[in-house]
Amino acid sequence: SLGERRAKAEKMFGLMDGFLKNDPMSLQKDILDHVEYTVARSRFNFDDFEAFQALSHSVRDRLIERWHDTHQHFKKQDPKRLYFLSLEFLMGRSLSNSVINLGIRDEYAEALSQLGFEYEVLAEQEGDAALGNGGLARLSACQMDSLATLDYPVWGYGLRYQYGLFRQVIVDGYQHEQPDYWLNFGNPWEIERIQVSYSVKFYGMVEEKASNGVKYKVWTPGETVEAVAYDNPIPGYGTRNAINLRLWAAKPSGQYDLESYNTGDYINAIVNRQKAETISYVLYPDDRSYQGKELRLKQQYFFVSASVQDIIRRFKDVHDNFDEFPDKVAFQINDTHPSLAIVEVLRVLIDEECLDWGKAWEIVCRAFSFTTHTVNTEGLEKIPVDLLGSLLPRHLQIMYDINHRFMEDLKRKIGQDYSRLERMSIVEEGIVKSIRMANLSIICSHTVNGVSRVHFELLKTRLFKDFYDLWPQKFQYKTNGVTQRRWIVVSNPGLCSLISKWLGTEAWIRNVDLLAGLREHASNPVLQQEWRMTKTINKMRLADYIETSTGVKVSLDAMFDVQVKRIHEYKRQLLNILGIIYRYDCIKNMNKSDRKKVVPRVCIIGGKAAPGYEVAKKIIKLCHAVADKVNNDDDVGDLLKVVFIPDYNVSVAELVIPGSDLSQHISTVGHEASGTGSMKFLMNGCLLLATADGSTVEIIEEIGVENMFLVGTKLHEDPQSGDKPAPGVSIQFIRVVSMVRNGYFGFKEYFNSLCDSLEDDKDFYKLGADFSSYLEAQAMADRVFVNKEKWTCMSILSTAGSGKFSSDRTIEEYAKHAWGIEPCKCPF
Numbered sequence: 001s002l003g004e005r006r007a008k009a010e011k012m013f014g015l016m017d018g019f020l021k022n023d024p025m026s027l028q029k030d031i032l033d034h035v036e037y038t039v040a041r042s043r044f045n046f047d048d049f050e051a052f053q054a055l056s057h058s059v060r061d062r063l064i065e066r067w068h069d070t071h072q073h074f075k076k077q078d079p080k081r082l083y084f085l086s087l088e089f090l091m092g093r094s095l096s097n098s099v100i101n102l103g104i105r106d107e108y109a110e111a112l113s114q115l116g117f118e119y120e121v122l123a124e125q126e127g128d129a130a131l132g133n134g135g136l137a138r139l140s141a142c143q144m145d146s147l148a149t150l151d152y153p154v155w156g157y158g159l160r161y162q163y164g165l166f167r168q169v170i171v172d173g174y175q176h177e178q179p180d181y182w183l184n185f186g187n188p189w190e191i192e193r194i195q196v197s198y199s200v201k202f203y204g205m206v207e208e209k210a211s212n213g214v215k216y217k218v219w220t221p222g223e224t225v226e227a228v229a230y231d232n233p234i235p236g237y238g239t240r241n242a243i244n245l246r247l248w249a250a251k252p253s254g255q256y257d258l259e260s261y262n263t264g265d266y267i268n269a270i271v272n273r274q275k276a277e278t279i280s281y282v283l284y285p286d287d288r289s290y291q292g293k294e295l296r297l298k299q300q301y302f303f304v305s306a307s308v309q310d311i312i313r314r315f316k317d318v319h320d321n322f323d324e325f326p327d328k329v330a331f332q333i334n335d336t337h338p339s340l341a342i343v344e345v346l347r348v349l350i351d352e353e354c355l356d357w358g359k360a361w362e363i364v365c366r367a368f369s370f371t372t373h374t375v376n377t378e379g380l381e382k383i384p385v386d387l388l389g390s391l392l393p394r395h396l397q398i399m400y401d402i403n404h405r406f407m408e409d410l411k412r413k414i415g416q417d418y419s420r421l422e423r424m425s426i427v428e429e430g431i432v433k434s435i436r437m438a439n440l441s442i443i444c445s446h447t448v449n450g451v452s453r454v455h456f457e458l459l460k461t462r463l464f465k466d467f468y469d470l471w472p473q474k475f476q477y478k479t480n481g482v483t484q485r486r487w488i489v490v491s492n493p494g495l496c497s498l499i500s501k502w503l504g505t506e507a508w509i510r511n512v513d514l515l516a517g518l519r520e521h522a523s524n525p526v527l528q529q530e531w532r533m534t535k536t537i538n539k540m541r542l543a544d545y546i547e548t549s550t551g552v553k554v555s556l557d558a559m560f561d562v563q564v565k566r567i568h569e570y571k572r573q574l575l576n577i578l579g580i581i582y583r584y585d586c587i588k589n590m591n592k593s594d595r596k597k598v599v600p601r602v603c604i605i606g607g608k609a610a611p612g613y614e615v616a617k618k619i620i621k622l623c624h625a626v627a628d629k630v631n632n633d634d635d636v637g638d639l640l641k642v643v644f645i646p647d648y649n650v651s652v653a654e655l656v657i658p659g660s661d662l663s664q665h666i667s668t669v670g671h672e673a674s675g676t677g678s679m680k681f682l683m684n685g686c687l688l689l690a691t692a693d694g695s696t697v698e699i700i701e702e703i704g705v706e707n708m709f710l711v712g713t714k715l716h717e718d719p720q721s722g723d724k725p726a727p728g729v730s731i732q733f734i735r736v737v738s739m740v741r742n743g744y745f746g747f748k749e750y751f752n753s754l755c756d757s758l759e760d761d762k763d764f765y766k767l768g769a770d771f772s773s774y775l776e777a778q779a780m781a782d783r784v785f786v787n788k789e790k791w792t793c794m795s796i797l798s799t800a801g802s803g804k805f806s807s808d809r810t811i812e813e814y815a816k817h818a819w820g821i822e823p824c825k826c827p828f
């Protein structure tokens, strides 16, 4: 009870007066105080946005309270902590997630309504924090929610980009990119910590010195930049724990270059100093390619160096012997973007803490766990040696040292197999000599994690086969998951209440396996009726959004068929569009009575293309060209509508996913490491139309292949099967491609290269080979959709079978099998 908690708190920390009250009256007072003293508006005159700001600050106060208590508790207990390093976190909005996790949403809604405001309206005022690109970044955000909810002692570390992922604007069907200056209106969720800052060094030179016969290295930097901490409390659900996500911003260093000031060029001296800030300015918008850019490398080292200094400082506050370091510190490296942390820890231990190589090496190898999110070698990050040598000269030396020892050791184990030695080396020789960050990460980590079972198989048999053969025990996988708090409770309140009603408990919000309890009710007509009603309400919301964002009016009776994700050739949005063209062509060629039998569809596509990714941008344009033709064709009417939702992001996903009937995950088998969008749709009772790629294979095992629409004939069990010759392409495929080629949708020249890429021998992503199977799966979806009972039953079974795909399960697996951390729950 609250009384007991307070008594305990008073005893522990003397916090008796520290608790904020959460009844609607107190909340009202708090909001009004923030209107007056934080937002500086009159309490008698403030608009929705100002109300949102005050509301957020009031919520933030409550977050801070828990966050302080949690950190006090962590400090007192001194458990082994996890440090989760990721260059990207796609958090989206924070308000609703926070009030729900704090358990005070209804109280706030009531407080606001008494003040004449509507909670939902204010929540819409919030912009997205889009400090990431796609799946990898959203996964980090979901995992932070689970880490907090499961009471793990964790810190997240990342970069505070001033410009998040670009805003996608569509002009005449073409994607244009606009900067996302998301901090324009302030960010109530962060706490600036000007006193927590570290100097990060770049460039310069390394000298060898000796003292008493002991040689050591001294790195004299050529540039120093200050990293300032911005803390973002992350509340758990159903617990007092709130963990910290610390994001670093670059500021000019306090150490002035007196020389340039004294030469009289005062203005230029200041302007040059200010350039330091550019390091954390902007997020790189490519999610799967690496270009070896200096600024990108600077970003990586900047965030890694500041984080490592912070982590070692925290360790040394309590411990004076580095032998204890791996028992107190676990590092998680989210893909190779933060892998410089490995080298940085080695550097600090050797050069600054004066440990010998052997000791430092042992510590590092016990501390780091690495997750790769990639399936192909081209996607692996490589950094040109010249770039590294100039920006981080000491780190390059250490990498060479690691590699030398590793190679010597390997030669002893495998002999003179030079081609294998070459493949496993950290250094790639070639026109551009580079450092292979994945090899470095594998060699220095105790665990290498894949993100789904299929991904694990690919790692073992293809991508990292040489390493797997050497160290099979290092390799594991933890199938990705998503948080049901964000993806059901926050974004689909109707479904959330319905589930709780039928399960008789809200416990599934923390223990999502309980969703399986819905199975026994799947055919119950009462649940089915309520289930459909909930879906219709969500479809209405989505239809409104479609109309305001695209101008297209859609019918609620139609099947909402959705593919939202980053635009990539391997994700095959083009296959979807060709399928739409086929459907359109069929409708056009039907007589009136046959048209009556067509199941109406709204085909919804959304997603961003990396700014330099020409093919992806053409796919977006094709989608618009097809939409223009189809949506304005009176023969078709409501039987088919095509919409491209612009600027797909987390908050748009929260609207789109609950309102979908069918969702497509049709990547070419062997190309999607996991995929996490499918899990969000599954939880929301959307039926999947999918290939057996990535984690879909495990989804099929959970829900049964009869409860989804499989594209392609068999499960992806044999990773080599991707190399088999493709079956011949169908006449339908040839026809739809030729429609595009012949200019049926206009822009003939512009689409030429897209059509060329679908020619038999060039069809790398196998659209032609899978087209017939794709159409069959779509036809099956139509047949089932008209059978409302069957469709609803499959929908309920999808939600019921989604338990495995919670990030809570993923995090428990990491905690146990990779990080070795235990929960550390705040006692009140």
Ligand code: GL2
Pocket (backbone or CB within 6 Å): 133, 134, 135, 136, 137, 139, 287, 288, 373, 374, 451, 480, 672, 673, 674, 675, 676, 694
């Ligand atoms: C990705 C994979 O492509 C995707 O399949 C996976 O689900 C996520 C999270 O593990 O990681 N890798 C990657 O670089 N991005 C991804 O989404 N951007």
